[in-house]
Amino acid sequence: MREIVFDTETTGLDSTADRVIEIGGVELVDRFLTGRTFHVYINPEGREVHPEALAVHGISNAALADKPVFSQIADEFLEFISGAKLIAHNATFDIGFLNAELARAGHPAIDSNHVVDTLAIARRKHPMGPNSLDALCRRYGIDNSHRARHGALLDSELLAEVYIELAGGKQAALRLVVDDQMVDETGPAATIVSIGTRPEQLPPRLTAGELEAHRRLIGRLGPDSVWARLGFATSAETQGE
Numbered sequence: 001m002r003e004i005v006f007d008t009e010t011t012g013l014d015s016t017a018d019r020v021i022e023i024g025g026v027e028l029v030d031r032f033l034t035g036r037t038f039h040v041y042i043n044p045e046g047r048e049v050h051p052e053a054l055a056v057h058g059i060s061n062a063a064l065a066d067k068p069v070f071s072q073i074a075d076e077f078l079e080f081i082s083g084a085k086l087i088a089h090n091a092t093f094d095i096g097f098l099n100a101e102l103a104r105a106g107h108p109a110i111d112s113n114h115v116v117d118t119l120a121i122a123r124r125k126h127p128m129g130p131n132s133l134d135a136l137c138r139r140y141g142i143d144n145s146h147r148a149r150h151g152a153l154l155d156s157e158l159l160a161e162v163y164i165e166l167a168g169g170k171q172a173a174l175r176l177v178v179d180d181q182m183v184d185e186t187g188p189a190a191t192i193v194s195i196g197t198r199p200e201q202l203p204p205r206l207t208a209g210e211l212e213a214h215r216r217l218i219g220r221l222g223p224d225s226v227w228a229r230l231g232f233a234t235s236a237e238t239q240g241e
Contacts, residue, residue, distance in 0.1 A: 003028040003116075004080065005087040005160040006038075007152040008094045009057045012050035015096040019044035020070060021059055023077060023098075024152030026160050027084070031167060033160060038080040039153040041067045057150045071105040078107065086110065089133055089159050091117035118159060121166050133158060140165040 006025035012018035021044050027036040043064050054060060088094045099109040122131035126139070133155060137144040142161045147154060204211075218227040 001030055002084045003031075003087055004038075004084040005156050005163055006081070006094065007088065007155040007159065008097055009059060009150060009152050010053060010097055011044050011047045012053050015093075015100045017047070018050070018053075018097070019047045020097050020101050021049070021064055022057070022152040023073075024154070024156045025080060026153075026156045027080075028087075028160060028163075031164050036080075037153065037156075038077065040073050040077070042073065043067045043069045045069055070101045074102065074105045074107055081110075084114075086115045087118060087159070087163050088115065089117070089155075089162075090119045091115050116163075118163050118166060122162075125166060133162065136162045136166075 004025045004027055006023065008020050008024075009022035010018050010020055019042070021042050023038065023040055023042070025038040027034045041059070041064060043066075044061070049059065049061050049064075086095075095110055095112065095115055102109055119131060122136055123129070129135070134144060134147070136142075137158055140162060142158060142165075144158055147158065206214075218225070221227055
């Protein structure tokens with residue numbers, strides 16, 4: 001199962017007018033980080049970064065002046081996320097901005113059925129909150145001390161660790177079979193474990209003599225013993241053979 005944990009930074013909060021200026025993403029396969037990442041800064045094509053947004057992520061218009069516009073990186077981004085489930089924190093915000101950018105570039109929108117919102121998962125799992133990314137890092141013991149400001153790639157890396165914990169921890173990925181059909185768009189994939197029978201029975205670790213000695217011991221305990229009632233002693237043994 002392939003998943004992309006991603007984040008965006010924008011010039012402001014209005015997806016109809018503001019623009020995406022940074023995208024970061026990390027790849028998970030069966031809930032393990034593969035090391036594959038996507039990261040790009042984007043020229044907002046004349047849209048000024050709002051002062052409040054600048055205070056959050058620290059990305060200025062001057063820093064974006066020589067960066068590509070969204071249409072120039074759209075194909076690379078779409079190739080990176082192709083076929084994967086998308087994971088984001090407060091996904092409605094990020095998907096709204098990305099779909100607005102994709103529409104401007106002439107690409108179809110991202111289907112919301114392919115998106116998992118970790119904020120929705122966290123609110124169900126921890127209804128008393130808080131459920132910000134920083135709060136969830138503290139809850140799960142994830143080191144975010146290097147997060148002085150928001151950054152799309154760093155936040156994606158932290159969110160990937162949070163998502164793994166929300167899905168049951170790292171041990172949850174050690175499953176035998178995954179049914180991709182049992183996936184809730186607002187929650188982590190359901191895990192199905194299938195354990196088959198052995199093709200050949202394992203050889204006994206006890207010798208025939210040890211087994212016989214054990215049967216005789218049970219026989220000496222008498223017919224009213226727990227072992228006898230469970231059928232571990234033969235009638236001859238319960239008579240003291």
